[in-house]
Amino acid sequence: MRLNKKQILSLAILSCFVLTSVNTAEAFSLKKNKNNTNNTQVVTLTKTNKKQKTGEMEQPPYTNEVHSVFSLNDCIENAIKYNPGIWASIYEEEAYKTKIGQAWANYFPSISAGIDISRSGNKYIGGGPYGGAMSQYTTMGYIPSVSADMLIFDFGKTKASADRAKRMYESKVENTKENINTIIYNIKIAYYNILFAQAQVHVYEDTVADYQLQLDQAWGFYRYGTKPKLDVVTAEYNLGKAKLNLVKAKNVLEVARVQLSQIMGIPEYTNYELSDQLTLNLFDINEEDAIKTAFEVRPELISAKKAEEAAKMNLRAARRDFAPDLGIYGNYYNGIGNEYNLQSGQIGAGLTYSGLNILRIKKQVDQARAEYKKAKAEYEDTKHEVYFNVKSDYLELETDREAIIIAKLALDQAKEQYRQVTGRYKAGVGDAIELKDGENTYLNARLDFYNAMLDYNSSAASLEKEIGLPLKLKPEKVLDITKEDL
Numbered sequence: 001m002r003l004n005k006k007q008i009l010s011l012a013i014l015s016c017f018v019l020t021s022v023n024t025a026e027a028f029s030l031k032k033n034k035n036n037t038n039n040t041q042v043v044t045l046t047k048t049n050k051k052q053k054t055g056e057m058e059q060p061p062y063t064n065e066v067h068s069v070f071s072l073n074d075c076i077e078n079a080i081k082y083n084p085g086i087w088a089s090i091y092e093e094e095a096y097k098t099k100i101g102q103a104w105a106n107y108f109p110s111i112s113a114g115i116d117i118s119r120s121g122n123k124y125i126g127g128g129p130y131g132g133a134m135s136q137y138t139t140m141g142y143i144p145s146v147s148a149d150m151l152i153f154d155f156g157k158t159k160a161s162a163d164r165a166k167r168m169y170e171s172k173v174e175n176t177k178e179n180i181n182t183i184i185y186n187i188k189i190a191y192y193n194i195l196f197a198q199a200q201v202h203v204y205e206d207t208v209a210d211y212q213l214q215l216d217q218a219w220g221f222y223r224y225g226t227k228p229k230l231d232v233v234t235a236e237y238n239l240g241k242a243k244l245n246l247v248k249a250k251n252v253l254e255v256a257r258v259q260l261s262q263i264m265g266i267p268e269y270t271n272y273e274l275s276d277q278l279t280l281n282l283f284d285i286n287e288e289d290a291i292k293t294a295f296e297v298r299p300e301l302i303s304a305k306k307a308e309e310a311a312k313m314n315l316r317a318a319r320r321d322f323a324p325d326l327g328i329y330g331n332y333y334n335g336i337g338n339e340y341n342l343q344s345g346q347i348g349a350g351l352t353y354s355g356l357n358i359l360r361i362k363k364q365v366d367q368a369r370a371e372y373k374k375a376k377a378e379y380e381d382t383k384h385e386v387y388f389n390v391k392s393d394y395l396e397l398e399t400d401r402e403a404i405i406i407a408k409l410a411l412d413q414a415k416e417q418y419r420q421v422t423g424r425y426k427a428g429v430g431d432a433i434e435l436k437d438g439e440n441t442y443l444n445a446r447l448d449f450y451n452a453m454l455d456y457n458s459s460a461a462s463l464e465k466e467i468g469l470p471l472k473l474k475p476e477k478v479l480d481i482t483k484e485d486l
Contacts, residue, residue, distance in 0.1 A: 057087040060266045068272040075187050075264055082265030083183055089176040096169040103162035109150035116143045147331030154325045160317035167310035174303035181299055181465055183263060188461035190260040195278045196454040197253035203446045204246040207439070211239040214435065217426065231432040238436055278453040280404060282474040283460060287394045290467055294390045295383070298468040304382040311375035318368040321361045324351045386466060393463040400456040407452040414445035
């Protein structure tokens with residue numbers, strides 16, 4: 001089909017009309033998103049390669065042929081890069097972001113175009129006293145057409161829908177932060193569990209070595225007749241049980257390592273070790289500041305607030321469904337053919353109601369009002385839960401700090417007792433039962449102390465999760481622990 005000058009001019013005007021509306025819609029969307037800032041801690045992905053620059057999840061580079069040493073920060077960075085749960089939240093966030101533009105798209109023109117092709121004709125065959133006659137007439141033609149409708153103003157219905165979409169998007173952003181916050185907590189717990197499991201393996205290795213030495217001593221005493229064979233049997237039993245405990249401890253360590261790998265998003269990678277040990281740092285935080293900070297920056301609480309605001313915007317949009325729409329429209333026809341050489345065009349504006357059902361709108365408003373009240377109640381419930389959890393975790397942290405001091409005193413006493421009973425047995429004045437009791441007491445005291453350190457660090461990680469920010473460290477330590485103390 002060839003277009004004449006008038007058709008080309010008409011299509012050019014329509015194109016300008018479309019492009020103008022596109023820019024208007026984008027401007028609305030950008031303006032609404034420009035002020036999307038808050039005072040919360042923003043967690044961002046470090047985009048270093050091509051896939052990350054385009055917002056795509058990348059495959060981790062680790063293989064078991066390469067040995068690595070991970071710090072706690074390394075494990076957290078790996079989780080943020082490779083954990084699929086985080087990326088699922090990011091993609092959901094991006095999906096909700098598009099709904100803002102979809103809402104503003106109401107101001108984008110609706111375009112229709114088509115072409116009607118027809119063929120018409122007639123044939124006449126007649127006869128008379130002087131012979132027959134025949135005539136034939138056929139017409140081919142086609143009518144291309146293009147039309148557009150564009151909303152100019154709908155009394156705030158589109159704006160309310162866009163505001164709701166914006167709040168829902170912001171809520172999903174906070175959900176992503178909360179997901180990262182939770183995964184960081186899980187990383188810390190798994191990391192500390194490995195450190196505890198390593199310490200437990202070290203304790204049982206020392207215990208196996210001690211019981212092996214005691215077995216050798218018992219055999220020596222028995223050969224010289226200074227000790228009964230019961231001491232040898234007891235030492236063999238103690239050594240066998242210690243070896244069994246060591247095997248179990250190593251299995252716990254491997255399970256803990258697999259768990260950490262899974263949270264990091266590299267479940268098949270296990271050829272690594274950790275660079276840290278369980279620490280005993282003090283944290284510079286008090287209960288009042290912890291609760292205040294949590295109310296300001298906790299992503300879960302901010303997400304609930306955004307969800308409440310979105311429900312409020314939805315109620316506003318439902319109420320405005322009673323309003324009409326103000327729009328403009330235009331169309332153009334240009335027929336080509338024997339009987340279709342016609343041109344026509346139309347442009348106009350008007351107020352319209354589309355499928356107005358007062359009862360349905362009334363019930364939709366009631367539903368939106370109930371959902372808003374529900375979202376508001378859920379925000380208050382989340383706020384109460386955050387308050388309780390922060391307060392509970394803070395008290396737990398203080399309790400665990402005191403427990404470490406008590407566990408250290410018990411460890412010192414058990415160590416001194418074990419030193420004395422070992423000396424008595426070597427001198428030939430102690431028996432195997434006394435030695436076993438001293439060994440078990442010292443073993444349990446060491447494990448209790450490591451467990452107290454695990455509880456303290458786990459409570460600190462839980463408090464950080466509930467607050468939504470890492471805790472500040474004090475320069476001093478809870479206790480000055482050396483390897484000889486254990």
